[in-house]
Amino acid sequence: MRKELWFGVTLMALIVGAVIWFMPAPGDWTNGHLGLLMLALIVVAIMLGFPTAFTLMGMGVLFSWLAYRHANPEIAVQQTLDLMVQRAYAVMTNDVLISIPLFVFMGYLVERSNMIEKLFRSLHLALAWIPGSLAVATLVTCAIFATATGIVGAVVTLMGLLAFPAMLRAGYSTTLSAGAVTAGGCLGILIPPSVLLIVYGATAGVSVVQLYAGAFFPGLMLTGLYVLYIMLTAKLKPAVAPPLPEAERAVPLPALAGTLQAGGAVRALPAFGAGMLRALKGPRNADVSTAAFARQLGIVLLPALAVAVIMGTLYEAVTAPVASVAAEVPLSLGGAEDSSASLDDLEAPPEESPVPDTPAGTAAPAAAPPANSDATSAATPVAQAEAPPAPAAGAAKPAPRWFWIMLGVVVVLLAYFYWRFSFARLEIFKMLLASFFPLALLILAVLGSIVFGLATPTEAAAVGSLGGAVLAAAYRQLNFRVVKESVLLTAKTSAMVCWLFVGSSIFSAAFALLGGQALVEQWVLSLNLSPVQFMILAQVIIFLLGWPLEWTEIIIIFMPIFIPLLDNFGIDPLFFGLLVALNLQTAFLSPPVAMSAFYLKGVAPPHVTLNQIFLGMLPFMGIQVIALVLLYVFPGIGLWLPTALYR
Incomplete structure (x- = not known):
């Protein structure tokens, strides 16, 4: 028997053995235990090669009928059929899936x-x-x-x-x-527009827009x-x-660039600029048209034009006029309550006013002096004189210092770029x-x-x-x-995803009817886990599920189990979804069901073995784990952009 088959059979035997070990005697089974049995059977059936969507639907219908039959055998069939229609219609009317x-x-x-x-x-x-x-x-x-x-x-x-x-x-x-x-x-x-994020958003009820914004920087981080x-x-x-x-780095030059380089020109900008001026005079460059030089010079100047447009747009944004007079009123450091205070309250401060803002790097005084003291009255005009005058409403603000520093750096980099910009x-x-x-x-x-x-x-x-x-x-x-x-x-592809959603919807309904979700939630809460421990446990389970299952099956089957538990631990479903999306790449990089390895093997030369491809995947799997840890330790990598844009 091949190694892959041994691995699959061993894994299925472990799943069946765990079910037999943890399940009570058949006479003591409850509906919740039937739900857990359904969950184990679905994993084994998928590993045996049965179609995921129709296996989900078949298991869901069978165990839904068992749940309804336990309550009222006479109408169990009708209730099961009604459940199928309602769940399929709910998927059909889901706008996100369009x-x-x-x-x-x-x-x-x-x-x-x-x-x-x-x-x-x-x-x-x-x-x-x-x-x-x-x-x-x-x-x-x-x-x-x-x-x-x-x-x-x-x-x-x-x-x-x-x-x-x-x-x-x-x-x-x-x-x-x-x-x-x-x-x-x-x-x-992971990188938008990811179908996985759409499926997760529809499953967890999270905004796909915020998921796309949140996945942008983690995707760049992983690529980096x-x-x-x-x-x-x-x-x-x-x-x-x-x-x-050097032979593979050589770039063939067109006739005009080759002629200029043969004449001693090194850099594109001065060569085409000078050539353009000479071409305008006519006789000295009769063999090369002015339009040819103009086209080449326009291409050369494109980076400078792009930088000018970007920096000009940024300048307009940072020097936008003050919208209203209310923006001129300095607010205290009291937080949200002070920010909502009326103008009358600000004009007549209480006797103990809060400490004004101090510049960066300056130590704040230990305590503010009384409002009617001589020290305060003497210091107030000085402070007012040192503070820069606020711009009037409708007047453009001066550009901050960081903008000019950035502009200087960009100009230096642009000059270096053109200095290295050869033909x-x-x-x-x-x-x-x-x-x-x-x-x-x-x-x-x-x-x-x-x-x-x-x-x-x-x-x-x-x-x-x-x-x-x-x-x-x-x-x-x-x-x-x-x-x-x-x-x-x-x-x-769309039919596969939509049938998966129909099967998942029926399967989730059956699991909830049997009380499997309540049993899982009760077991997790009985462990007295902290939010950090629960997050680690969930990600480890997803990581291990990525070995035998694909991401579609993990999202469709197991996310409806994890999502209801997040409220108990105070975890943001958006952040959890970003971690899951980063984690689920293991479903395509982890043997034996590493689909990307089989895609590559199908087009690779015959001497490249599947084991070599698997071996090449392992370091990148380790990098994924590092990226997962970085995202968890620094959640701002994923949450900063959606927070800045939408919250």
Whole structure:
């Protein structure tokens, strides 16, 4: 028997043995014990290969009938059928689920626009100076493509065809290459627009908009940790990820740039600027049109224009005029009660007024002197003289010091950028303009409209689907075959998710009817766990469930059990969802049911074994655990953005 089969059989035997050990004698069973038996049977049935959605529905219907039969056998069948209809109708009327087919359709259209090859090539050349540049480019490409698609299988398969052979040809370790492809492809589980977050939001009753905002920085953090690991590994063990030879870093130059470089020009900006001036004079550059120089100079100046627009927008924001006279009135440090005080109260302060604000780094006095003392009367004019005058209502505020410091730093970096901006880097920049920036605009349009409240997830998904079609048309890939394949794959994926929701809804209702949720809650509360201990226990259980089960099954089956327990421990469901989304990537990176490993194995060269792919996944699983700990220790990583925008 194969090792995978031994593992599966052993795991199922442990589950059945645990049920037999903890369950009482059959004569002492209650409805709650039937619920726990149903939960164990569903896990075993899924591991045996039965379809998840229909197994959930079948188990839910059978045990719902048992629950109703225990109460009133005469109407048990009618009540069970009514429950099925009500639960299916509730899923059909869930507006949140409408965004799933639209996001999936957007992902399939972007996947078929053939942008990923150009994106990987341009990022590979742009990051050639970094240790492990091919693996880093693979991870960055996966992160960007996952943001545009959110489909793990598509990203892993495409990068397995494109980046994995390139890394092997460059002498990269098989395990490191496999780990980079599989871990990068799984970023679509966490980074918005993630289908997992939509499913969790619909299951837990949490705003999908806030989940998207909260998952943004954890996704960037996890990507950064992956990249840092690759760079350190390549630096410490060059044999694992050797630097690229100069021949693979070479960028072919067009005729105009080649002519200028042959004439002694080194940097793009002065070369095209001077060439533009000479071309305007006419006779000295009759062979090159003024329009050619103008186009190249315009591309060269794009980074400076982008920086000018961003800094100008920021300047407008920080110098916005004062809205009203009330903003000029200094409020005391008394908190929310003082902030709601009337103007009359502020003009006539009590006898013991609070201490005024002190500048940063200055020690506050131990006690304020009486309001009618000479010291106070003498100090008041001085304080008023030292304080900067507040701007009048409608007048623009002066820009703060940090803005000018930031502007100076940006100008220095921009000058260094143009000093290093050679003709080869200009060609790489053009490649990024053709591959990265269209995707970036699509991502900003979709996620920006959601995060800043301009559109609901469903509306933004519709805009994203239109944007995906426009991108496919711009790259001349929008034809009947592409649209047909995208629609069929979208229908299959959406049907799977919706049937899972129907099965989960019936299963959860049966579990609640049998009292299984109450039994689990009673058992957890009897342990007298602290919130920290409960959070650790829940995440460990989810981590272990990720080994035999996929994320859809964990969200659909087990989240309805965990969510009602959160109120007892004072845990925010939004924060819990971010931890779960970060944790559930183990479902695609942990053997034996690591789907990303099988996606990669299906397109990898024959000499690459499944064990090598599994071995390459293990360091990235460790990084996920580190990221999970960092998110728990510093919850602001996930909660700062939704708190700043919505709370």
